[in-house]
Amino acid sequence: MSIISTIVKSEAPREVILFLAGGENGISYPRLDGLYNRNGWANISNNIELLKLVDTMTTEGLINHVNGALRKGPMWRSPEFMVKKKYTFE
Known part of the structure; x- marks a missing residue:
């Protein structure tokens, strides 16, 4: 299982969306929908x-x-699991 699937299955959706929107390119809604569907x-x-x-x-x-993607908003914050360094990304 990928680390992203582990995060989706283990963390609150709000935290997952914050994580995915925080990346440089954010995430499109269709990709987010597909991630939860899978x-x-x-x-x-x-x-x-x-x-x-x-x-x-x-x-x-x-x-x-922004341009078809979900990205950081003005009130964006780091998801708790990232603050706590719960997962390792390699």
């Missing part, structure tokens, strides 16, 4: 709930839609 909608019911969460996080300023 992982059995872990920790979130379905794509409608995922859309609602993305909308809420956008309203809160945690993420922005």
Whole structure:
């Protein structure tokens, strides 16, 4: 299992989205949807709930839609699992 799949299955969706949006290119919604779909909608019911969460996080300023990607918003913060260095990326 990839480290990304482990994170999706183990962490709250809000934290996962913060992590993925924090990268240089962010993540497109279709890729985010596919990631949760491939992982059995872990920790979130379905794509409608995922859309609602993305909308809420956008309203809160945690993420922005930029050129078709979800990226850091003005209120973005590092996900807790990154602050705690819970995973190793190699």
